[in-house]
Amino acid sequence: MSNIAVVYHSGYGHTAKVAQAVAEGAKADLIAIDAEGNITDAEWSKLDAARAIIFGSPTYMGTVSWQFKKFADTSSKRWFASEWQDKIAAGFTNSHSASGDKLSTLTYMMVFSMQHGMIWTGQTERGPDPTGTDVAKSTDINRVGSFSGLMTQANNESPEVSPPSGDIETAKLFGKRIAEITGKFKP
Amino acid sequence: MSNIAVVYHSGYGHTAKVAQAVAEGAKADLIAIDAEGNITDAEWSKLDAARAIIFGSPTYMGTVSWQFKKFADTSSKRWFASEWQDKIAAGFTNSHSASGDKLSTLTYMMVFSMQHGMIWTGQTERGPDPTGTDVAKSTDINRVGSFSGLMTQANNESPEVSPPSGDIETAKLFGKRIAEITGKFKP
Amino acid sequence: MSNIAVVYHSGYGHTAKVAQAVAEGAKADLIAIDAEGNITDAEWSKLDAARAIIFGSPTYMGTVSWQFKKFADTSSKRWFASEWQDKIAAGFTNSHSASGDKLSTLTYMMVFSMQHGMIWTGQTERGPDPTGTDVAKSTDINRVGSFSGLMTQANNESPEVSPPSGDIETAKLFGKRIAEITGKFKP
Amino acid sequence: MSNIAVVYHSGYGHTAKVAQAVAEGAKADLIAIDAEGNITDAEWSKLDAARAIIFGSPTYMGTVSWQFKKFADTSSKRWFASEWQDKIAAGFTNSHSASGDKLSTLTYMMVFSMQHGMIWTGQTERGPDPTGTDVAKSTDINRVGSFSGLMTQANNESPEVSPPSGDIETAKLFGKRIAEITGKFKP
Numbered sequence: 076m077s078n079i080a081v082v083y084h085s086g087y088g089h090t091a092k093v094a095q096a097v098a099e100g101a102k103a104d105l106i107a108i109d110a111e112g113n114i115t116d117a118e119w120s121k122l123d124a125a126r127a128i129i130f131g132s133p134t135y136m137g138t139v140s141w142q143f144k145k146f147a148d149t150s151s152k153r154w155f156a157s158e159w160q161d162k163i164a165a166g167f168t169n170s171h172s173a174s175g176d177k178l179s180t181l182t183y184m185m186v187f188s189m190q191h192g193m194i195w196t197g198q199t200e201r202g203p204d205p206t207g208t209d210v211a212k213s214t215d216i217n218r219v220g221s222f223s224g225l226m227t228q229a230n231n232e233s234p235e236v237s238p239p240s241g242d243i244e245t246a247k248l249f250g251k252r253i254a255e256i257t258g259k260f261k262p
Numbered sequence: 263m264s265n266i267a268v269v270y271h272s273g274y275g276h277t278a279k280v281a282q283a284v285a286e287g288a289k290a291d292l293i294a295i296d297a298e299g300n301i302t303d304a305e306w307s308k309l310d311a312a313r314a315i316i317f318g319s320p321t322y323m324g325t326v327s328w329q330f331k332k333f334a335d336t337s338s339k340r341w342f343a344s345e346w347q348d349k350i351a352a353g354f355t356n357s358h359s360a361s362g363d364k365l366s367t368l369t370y371m372m373v374f375s376m377q378h379g380m381i382w383t384g385q386t387e388r389g390p391d392p393t394g395t396d397v398a399k400s401t402d403i404n405r406v407g408s409f410s411g412l413m414t415q416a417n418n419e420s421p422e423v424s425p426p427s428g429d430i431e432t433a434k435l436f437g438k439r440i441a442e443i444t445g446k447f448k449p
Numbered sequence: 450m451s452n453i454a455v456v457y458h459s460g461y462g463h464t465a466k467v468a469q470a471v472a473e474g475a476k477a478d479l480i481a482i483d484a485e486g487n488i489t490d491a492e493w494s495k496l497d498a499a500r501a502i503i504f505g506s507p508t509y510m511g512t513v514s515w516q517f518k519k520f521a522d523t524s525s526k527r528w529f530a531s532e533w534q535d536k537i538a539a540g541f542t543n544s545h546s547a548s549g550d551k552l553s554t555l556t557y558m559m560v561f562s563m564q565h566g567m568i569w570t571g572q573t574e575r576g577p578d579p580t581g582t583d584v585a586k587s588t589d590i591n592r593v594g595s596f597s598g599l600m601t602q603a604n605n606e607s608p609e610v611s612p613p614s615g616d617i618e619t620a621k622l623f624g625k626r627i628a629e630i631t632g633k634f635k636p
Numbered sequence: 637m638s639n640i641a642v643v644y645h646s647g648y649g650h651t652a653k654v655a656q657a658v659a660e661g662a663k664a665d666l667i668a669i670d671a672e673g674n675i676t677d678a679e680w681s682k683l684d685a686a687r688a689i690i691f692g693s694p695t696y697m698g699t700v701s702w703q704f705k706k707f708a709d710t711s712s713k714r715w716f717a718s719e720w721q722d723k724i725a726a727g728f729t730n731s732h733s734a735s736g737d738k739l740s741t742l743t744y745m746m747v748f749s750m751q752h753g754m755i756w757t758g759q760t761e762r763g764p765d766p767t768g769t770d771v772a773k774s775t776d777i778n779r780v781g782s783f784s785g786l787m788t789q790a791n792n793e794s795p796e797v798s799p800p801s802g803d804i805e806t807a808k809l810f811g812k813r814i815a816e817i818t819g820k821f822k823p
Contacts (some may be wrong), residue, residue: 112328136341137373137596138325141299141332147323154323160760161817172576172594173585174548178747179373179556185746186324186366186739189758189784194817197750199721202546205604208613210592211547213582220546222511223750230579239582256722256755259822324783347573348630359763359781360772365560365739372559373552376571376597381630384563386534389733392791395800397779398734400769407733409698410563417766426769443535443568448633486702510715511747512699515673515706521697528697553747560698560740 079103079257080122081250082114083131083167084142088234090133090169093227096243097129097167100250112145123153127163127257128193129250134170134180147187160192161262165253167225167246169238174219181224196256197223200248213239216248225249266290266444267309268437269301270318270354271329275421277320277356280414283430284316284354287437299332310340314350314444315380316437321357321367334374347379348449352440354412354433356425361406368411383443384410387435400426403435412436453477453631454496455624456488457505457541458516462608464507464543467601470617471503471541474624486519497527501537501631502567503624508544508554521561534566535636539627541599541620543612548593555598570630571597574622587613590622599623640664640818641683642811643675644692644728645703649795651694651730654788657804658690658728661811673706684714688724688818689754690811695731695741708748721753722823726814728786728807730799735780742785757817758784761809774800777809786810 081098084107085091091107098105104125106118122128132143139147153159166184168177188195202220203211211218218241219226227242268285271294272278278294285292291312293305309315319330326334340346353371355364372382389407390398398405405428406413414429455472458481459465465481472479478499480492496502506517513521527533540558542551562569576594577585585592592615593600601616642659645668646652652668659666665686667679683689693704700708714720727745729738749756763781764772772779779802780787788803 136331136334136338137377138331138370141328141335144323144325144331145328148328151323157760157762161820170594171578174551174593174595174600176373176377176552176596177548178550178552179370182553182743182747183325183366183370185756186363186743186784189756190324190363192758192760192783195746195750195756197753199718199753201718204545207604207606208587208610209604210584210587213584218584219548220544221548222550222753223747226548230581230583232581236582259722261820261822344573344575348633357781358765361735361738361780361782361787363739363783364735365737366743369556369560369740372569373556373597376569379571379573379596382559382563382569384566386531386566388531391732394791394793395774395797396791397771397774400771405771406735407731408735409566409737410560413735417768417770419768423769446535446635448635510705510708510712511751512705512744515702515709518697518699518705519702522702525697550747550751553744557699557740557744560737564698564737 077102077104078126079254080106080125081129081131082106082122084108084140086133086140089229089238090131092234093167093169093238093246094131096246097250100247101254103250108142108146112142123158126262127253129253130166130184132168132180134168134175134177137176138179138183154191157192162193163196163257163260164188164193165196165224169227169229171229173228177226185223196253198225198249199252200245214241216241216245264289264291265313266441267293267312268316268318269293269309271295271327273320273327276416276425277318279421280354280356280425280433281318283433284437287434288441290437295329295333299329310345313449314440316440317353317371319355319367321355321362321364324363325366325370341378344379349380350383350444350447351375351380352383352411356414356416358416360415364413372410383440385412385436386439387432401428403428403432451476451478452500453628454480454499455503455505456480456496458482458514460507460514463603463612464505466608467541467543467612467620468505470620471624474621475628482516482520486516497532500636501627503627504540504558506542506554508542508549508551511550512553512557528565531566536567537570537631537634538562538567539570539598543601543603545603547602551600559597570627572599572623573626574619588615590615590619638663638665639687640815641667641686642690642692643667643683645669645701647694647701650790650799651692653795654728654730654799654807655692657807658811661808662815669703669707673703684719687823688814690814691727691745693729693741695729695736695738698737699740699744715752718753723754724757724818724821725749725754726757726785730788730790732790734789738787746784757814759786759810760813761806775802777802777806
């Protein structure tokens with residue numbers, strides 16, 4: 076069992092695909108929040124034992140999905156006794172447009188992590204630098220240019236196609252980064 | 263039927279008490295989101311017909327409750343066809359501490375309203391100006407000093423006691439303000 | 450003289466180019482904040498007389514430039530007497546990456562406008578819907594997918610080249626939208 | 637020389653008073669941003685060498701003062717080469733009202749720190765729990781209830797009087813906390 080957990084909600088499979096890449100990069104355990112906003116008691120225990128938790132959610136109507144929020148509200152039991160204090164935290168989100176309101180989601184995840192007294196780490200891969208009137212390519216690393224966490228973008232296509240390869244590679248690098256930071260922090 | 267609707271979720275009755283005061287000030291219809299995050303079809307129709315919608319939620323774990331978020335996610339059906347565009351929007355939130363993360367909740371409500379193409383109006387009552395080492399009193403108007411919307415604060419007491427009279431009076435003035443702005447806007 | 454003013458800071462000319470397009474769409478007067486964060490007394494008077502103010506700034510290090518912030522801090526003289534209350538407000542920002550932290554800038558502009566008791570209007574053009582692994586094109590309207598205000602993206606190129614045509618067209622439509630909303634509001 | 641630095645701007649002395657208490661708690665060096673938004677080259681070097689940087693600013697017109705923002709913009713030279721990556725970061729802010737828009741300031745400081753690839757730590761002291769219609773007292777720890785960083789509140793009084801003793805004690809505990817976290821992180 077890893078000491079890092081990725082806990083995420085995915086509505087249509089795009090965020091799940093990103094979560095898998097993040098978990099691969101971080102060598103983390105994956106926990107999926109279900110369609111009713113629940114995880115099992117064993118999964119709560121895994122989060123309690125983890126030294127780092129990486130949060131993932133689509134951006135729906137301006138912030139995390141209601142299922143992710145239900146998970147966050149349920150975590151208030153841990154909040155009362157500061158049980159997650161000093162854990163490393165990080166976050167990622169996917170949506171249909173390049174910017175959308177994904178920063179609203181990441182900002183919320185930071186505020187949520189601060190309620191728990193966690194320690195937040197972001198995204199450190201530099202974005203692309205296109206020339207002329209070119210735009211960032213689907214193979215670029217950190218192509219939307221995010222700092223507070225990982226942002227990916229998916230078209231209305233199957234998760235097999237979208238988010239594209241650049242985003243998936245960015246997700247692996249992001250997971251790797253969080254694992255490195257976790258390793259440097261002695262609780 | 264009023265052309266203004268207050269739609270809110272309340273977990274323990276404090277936000278409901280504020281919602282009633284806002285609705286009284288705005289002469290608005292009250293719609294309560296239930297414990298499962300739902301409202302009725304008739305209530306959705308009322309929102310569709312309203313010229314102004316005032317959103318209310320407690321601040322739980324850093325933003326709106328999951329029940330409010332489920333309501334927001336369900337409103338995506340209206341979002342696809344821009345059905346709520348140009349409606350007046352405003353928001354309020356209650357939490358246990360003076361500041362807490364209530365601004366995170368109001369900021370989210372603004373971002374959510376902008377997704378719908380609504381027009382956001384805030385809180386214009388000036389806060390108190392205590393002297394020496396005095397603190398704002400429970401009878402003061404806008405005692406926590408909020409601008410983006412209405413903020414109230416409740417102790418762990420029955421809604422009959424808390425939030426206190428100053429907050430309830432502020433809520434009435436806030437509702438009145440939203441009604442005035444709505445009256446000035448010709449759709 | 451128009452009853453709408455665009456007041457903006459631009460560091461390298463990209464935001465100035467966007468400001469001109471917004472002003473063209475809104476038939477607004479243009480006011481440039483200088484390199485020291487100042488505007489003239491006559492320009493302050495123009496803002497005082499306007500029925501709508503559209504704010505513009507690059508996103509530097511996570512929010513508005515310091516020059517824009519100096520303008521905002523100087524506006525506190527108007528704030529004390531609520532002189533800008535009930536004016537229509539809107540905002541735009543440009544940065545080097547698709548998302549970057551542009552939403553942080555727009556969120557700040559909303560919070561700032563709410564301090565003044567202004568009424569905030571956002572961006573209502575729908576973004577593009579690419580298929581397969583395609584990305585939004587430089588000619589698309591609202592290609593980064595923004596709601597709370599106007600977002601544009603510029604490469605490290607001359608303002609003659611970047612932001613590209615889609616962003617400039619979006620800026621004109623944004624200005625037009627703010628003018629329409631202003632026309633519907635009777636102060 | 638400490639490996640922790642507190643860098644802050646203060647307009648009227650209230651934030652300076654808080655900065656001194658934070659620095660005392662963290663055994664940190666104090667760096668004051670001047671009225672033109674500048675610090676000396678030697679002070680930049682001290683920040684470059686620090687393992688943790690604690691940012692401080694009043695909340696003016698909805699976020700950090702323009703002088704703090706000028707400092708942040710100037711730090712972009714460090715940003716280009718990721719020179720501050722993996723430093724510990726934290727922040728504090730003071731304003732005239734209990735809530736005000738202080739969370740906007742702290743959220744900005746988080747976004748700013750994430751641009752630099754820093755690691756953010758918040759406030760972990762629990763707030764007060766008044767009963768009946770009582771309000772938090774000026775001697776309470778974390779009396780406004782902040783999580784993302786330190787919030788203090790000052791009346792329009794001399795810094796000798798305000799912010800009051802509870803806020804100053806909270807500032808010392810906050811500094812101590814940041815020092816402890818810094819000690820646990822091996823760069």
